[in-house]
Amino acid sequence: MTLSTLRRANGPHAAAVGERRGEVVVSDIGLDYNGVPALADTDLHVHAGEFFTLLGPSGSGKTTLLRIIAGLLDPARGTLHIDGTDVTRTPTQKRDIGFVFQNYALFPHLTVAENIEYGLKVRKLPAAKRAARVAEMIELVALGGYAGRYPAQLSGGQQQRVALGRALAQNPRVLLLDEPLGALDRGLREELGAEVRRIQQESNTTAVYVTHDQEEAFILSDRMGVMRDGRIVQLGTPEQLYREPKDLFVAKFLGKTNLFPGRLTGRDGASALVRVGDHDLAARANPAIQGEDVVCSVRPEQLVLGAVGDPAQPGLERLAAATVTEVRFLGQRRSIHLDADGIACAADLDPSAPVPVAGEHVSLLVRPGEVALVAAE
Amino acid sequence: MTATDATTPTTPLAINADPVVRRRIGAITARVALLAPVVAIYLLFFVWPVFSVLLRSLSPDGRFDAAAPVIDLSNYQKIFVDDFLLRIEWRTVLLAVNSTLLTVLLAFPTAYFISRLSKRTAALLLLLILVPFWVSIVVRLFAVTSILSPNGIVNQLSLALGLGETSLLYTQAGTLVGTVMYLLPYMVLVLYAGMTSVDDNLVLAARTMGASSVRTFFTVYLPMVRGSIVSGALLVFILGLSFFLVPAILGGPQEQTISVYIQQQIDVYQWGIASAMGILLLIATIICYVGVVRVAGSFQPGGIGSAQAKGVSTSLPFRWSPWMAGSAVVSVVTIAFLVIPVLFVFPLAVGETGTVVFPPRGFTLRWFGEVFTSQTWLGPITQSLIVALGTAVLSVGMALVLARITSRMTSTTGKAVIGGLAFAPIVTPAILLAIGIFDVELRLGLTGTVIGLVFAHTIIAFPLSYALISAAMGSADRGIEAAAWTLGASRARAFWTIVVRGIMPSVVGAFAIAFVTSWDEVVLALFVQTGPTKTLPVTIYKYLESGIVPTVPAVASLLVLVVVLIVVVRSVLNRATADRAARRGTVRPPARQEKP
The missing domain is CATH 2.40.50.140 (Nucleic acid-binding proteins)
Structure with missing residues (x-):
């Protein structure tokens, strides 16, 4: 089965072949923790098919914003649109997204293939199509031969690939990645970073990527936003941000x-x-x-x-x-x-x-x- | 105008927030709907019973009248003044103190010896402790009565050696023997767990500084296991204080303890003094538990029974010494003391005579056949199975709901409070719980029903299930549930296919422990089951009271066999899994081979 047929099987959100999808529009989204704003009212427009990175030190609100886009956190204010549809009140389950967690959150009691298959089963795809799609994903994330292994039997880098494959299997509109390379050592990080980018391009998905590592951000992003204290301080291409920092923080941070x-x-x-x-x-x-x-x-x-x-x-x-x-x-x-x-x-x-x-x-x-x-x- | 000024700025925010708030209210409603039955069962069959007994204890005739409530402490006054009652209380305390001392004296060398042995030998000896631990106390009591009875082996041996008549049955000594037998496994397991967690390097460090081994033992080793000793001793003291079965059967009419007295009073519907004594036991128990928590930092009822052979480290190898030899002798005594009664049921079961004697005369298996053909035993077996299954299902269900809610809680105080409340029933003296639940179920018309007994057993089984499940859920990665949501799984689906499946071994364990708790339970079942069909242990208990028939040892043997089978199979499986994991060098997720 190809990507396009799966997309058609994907229900109301299915898009025509070749059409870019996964435009994320964040308008005035805000969230407070115990009265302290974790995210000040924020606007963000991620274009369809774009690789967008949220970069910032820990506690700057980047993961909060990502989790709000995923629906894992409810914003106190503002609206969120994906592909023009207001999804602010839509539960995570119905947002048609893929999420890669910092610790991968692989299901320990399921094999690699079963992990990848999970979202397809939820969508009630017939078994034959599921098997084909799982094989396709295993190929995409270069894990041939590991389909029957359990997560505990894989190295960190392999686990990361499984997490990526699992998030992409149901061909989501938006791929959300929360410091997915943070737990890996340096060499692996660069190698897998390039792979994340390749997979995103091949699967034609919008990606929102959270990291505190600027090198990752430079390698991967079409555009990026630097966050500080719950605000996006500056938006632009990596080069713009590097050459024309808007304020002292961005100049020092990048x-x-x-x-x-x-x-x-x-x-x-x-x-x-x-x-x-x-x-x-x-x-x-x-x-x-x-x-x-x-x-x-x-x-x-x-x-x-x-x-x-x-x-x-x-x-x-x-x-x-x-x-x-x-x-x-x-x-x-x-x-x-x-x-x-x-x-x-x-x-x-x-x-x-x-x-x-x-x-x-x-x-x-x-x-x-x-x-x-x-x-x- | 001030009113409008105040509301204007908040209006846009309120409009925005409203659907979110509504969604949150929806989630809270679902949570409340799930939690409501759990809370209802807890309130109906734990809080109300204890409260009801408390109210009864405050009325002179033991009948609380809601229309004209009185608070009268005359019952409490009586239990501290009346000579007869004081003697019962003194006997109870004496029994608890003596059995605790004896238990600690036997358990400490035993646990020390086992903790110094190699892994294989230690595992084997632990099995010899665990099997008696899991065999129903009624079965072991049956064996002990046979051993101690006038024509039992103790007396025969004593006569043969010319020591004269030694009849321990219905004496203080007999009660003490029975109680120690019940308490020993608890103490050994608690001490063993504490001793194996001591870092051997500390002992070695003391040696390098020139301390003799005796000095090292008293100044380094003992302080490190002191916590285990004190909390273990307090635990067995509490168990001994309110223990009902052993004094009831081995003590006879002359050796009443508080629990036995309470039971006799309730039998004749005299609630006043009995209720006050129950409350007194509860207060004493609470005081001791506060002590345990102070000493050990926390109370871990789940720790019992989970002892795994850890084996001795290479840094401090096993070496014979006079101390070690002494410990070995005590260990042999302890293990013999625990194992002999369990093994003793087998010869008793195969005798051909219509009365149960030792040594058996002839050999027959017909009593076993009779167990499976007569309604006398099939009825109780079925009853026990139904009640235990019901209890296990209900307990696991309640545990899942509660664990799920506490695992989402962020406040540690809230978690501690819920944990404490959940464990309260197993801390409560069984006899108090029994009369309280009996009282409540009488009013609700539940006495004598299967569901009534299931509720009663769930109250004491659910805390253990909860301990296992909440520990597993707490240590599981919470992210995997959110991961399932992002993949499109509904909340219910994510919970069942990811959270529950992920902790399946603990869920099975929680089911098993609830099942066993109900299967072995006597005291609650004794009160609540007023109908003609009793559960298996209660049936055996009734025979112990009224006189043994030859099928009793047959049933007892079968029960022992089941436990031996389960414990042995489990330990073999555990070792196989551990070996496999060790060979592969990775920690495998819970054994599961089937493919979808």
Whole structure:
């Protein structure tokens, strides 16, 4: 049986072949725990077929939002639409979703095949179709030969695949994943992350993925949202979020960065002028900034070291003077730690570039426009 | 205008929240509908009985009149003044204290010895403790009466050795022997569990610091098992204090204890003093349990019987020493004391004579045939099966409902309160529960009915089922139920196919323990069954009172055989599962091979 025939067997929510489905619209959804908002009134629009990631530190409300989309938590306010239908009051059972739990929540008394089959049995598919679909899913998650095993007999990575296969078997409109790779070690995480993405693309499902690991978010997402204290702080593609953080939290949370306090001196459309210490720099404008006190965020890979007193090289602007404190070789890059007048900062250099030594005085240079501005807190 | 000002901001929120609130009310209604029968049974057959006895104890003639309620403490005054009653109370306390002391003295070396043995030997010796533990006390009492009777082996041996007449039947010593026999397995199992959880490295550490083995024992080992000793001793003291069967049968008319006295009073419908004594027992029991909780941190009735052979670690291997030899001797005595009465029923069952004698004269199996052909025994067997099955079904059902609700609770205090309330019936002295339920069922017209006995047995069986099921549900991953919901399973379906199936071994265990509790129960059944057909243990009890017929040892042998069979099969299965798991190096989910 193919995906499309199963979709037809799926009842009222069935969509035409090839049509993308699983658009999730969250409007003004809020939830309080003991009077404290766990989720401030939140709006979110996840497009059909998109891989969307909610990224944030623990306690930021990302799992709460995911569980509300799944119907495992009832929101106190707001509405939720999936494919244009209001499902705010629809119980989990009828939302036609797939959910991958952080600890996988596999049924320990059922085999791999029986786990995957469970949702199909619930939907009263005939046995032959069920068997075909289970075989298809086992193939998809690359677990051939393990169909008769019990979850306790599988490794963590294999369990994760079963959980994924089980969530996808009934071809849900939306696949919800709650830190599904959190319990695995690093190598496996990368490998399986790529696989999650592949499976999502092949099964043509919308995915909402929750994680606190930014690397995962970068690898997987079409778009992502950074959450903090029950709010989505910023939405965008991974690159947008990395290059144009909206505020200090996002700048610090995503990747490593160097922060230099400065003062906004002028604006000109997409770019802005900022004064850091004695130097004037061109930076990307940030419409979210209100006052004049700003922080310049410069990624380590954007910093270039120049000799003190040298005239500024073409295409580079001087940011500050600094002293090298430590040099570390990290394989694909060389990490230089510096002290720029009390501000600890780091620069990543190509390992083949000339190596500075600790104690050397250098000047920090940056390409104009590679400086992101956020409001000082 | 102030009123409108106040309501305006909340209105949109209320509109939004309303359907959610309605859904939540729906869930609460379903929960209440499920819980209502559980609470009703608990209130009707536990709270009301105890309360009813309390009210009766406060009225001088033992008849509480709701129209003219009086609170009169004259019954309580009498039980502390009346010479006759004081003697009964003193005898009861003396029996409980003596049997506790004797039990601890026998159980401690036994448990210590077994805990130091290799895994295989320990498992075997534990079986010899567990089989008597699971054999109905009535059966064991029957054997003991035969052994102690004037023409029993104790007296014959004593006469042959020229020690003169030694008749222990209907004496304090006989009662003590019977009570200790009943209490010993509890104490051994509690101590064994405590001793095997002691970290051997602590003992080794003390040795490395130069402590002698005697010093190590008293300063390191004993303090670590002290909790088990004290809580085990308190447990057997409580059991001994309100124990009814042994004094009733072995004590005879001269050796009345509180429980026996209560029973005799109720037989002639004298409720006043009997009720006050029942309440007194309850208060004493509660005080002791508070002690247990203080010492052990918690009260774990489910822990009994679950002792598994853990075996000695390689770090502290078994070594003979004078201490160990002494422990071994005590262990032999203890095990003989427990096993001989159980084995003794077999020779008694095969004698050809119409009176039961030892040694048996001739050999015949016709008494066994008679058990299965005469209505005398088939009736009670059927009755026992029906009641035990009913009790098991009802207990497991109630346990599932309650465990399900408590497993969803977030408040630990709430859980503790519900747990405490659920266990209250098995903490309550059986004799008090028996007269209370008898009183209530008389009013409800349930005495003599099967359902009446099922309710009574459920009250004491359900807490054990609940302990097993709630522990299993508590340790199971709660996420799997939500996972089933996300896959589209309805709440009911998810509960049955995932939650209950996942803890199936515990559900089966809960069913079995409720079944056995009802199957072996005598005291409640004695009061509540007023009809002509009694349950099996009550029938045997009646024969013990009135005189033994040759089919009694045959029935007793069959009951022992069933227990031996079950215990042996279970331990073999357990070992097979453990071996399999060990070979594979993984912990398998509960054995289940069938394919859909």
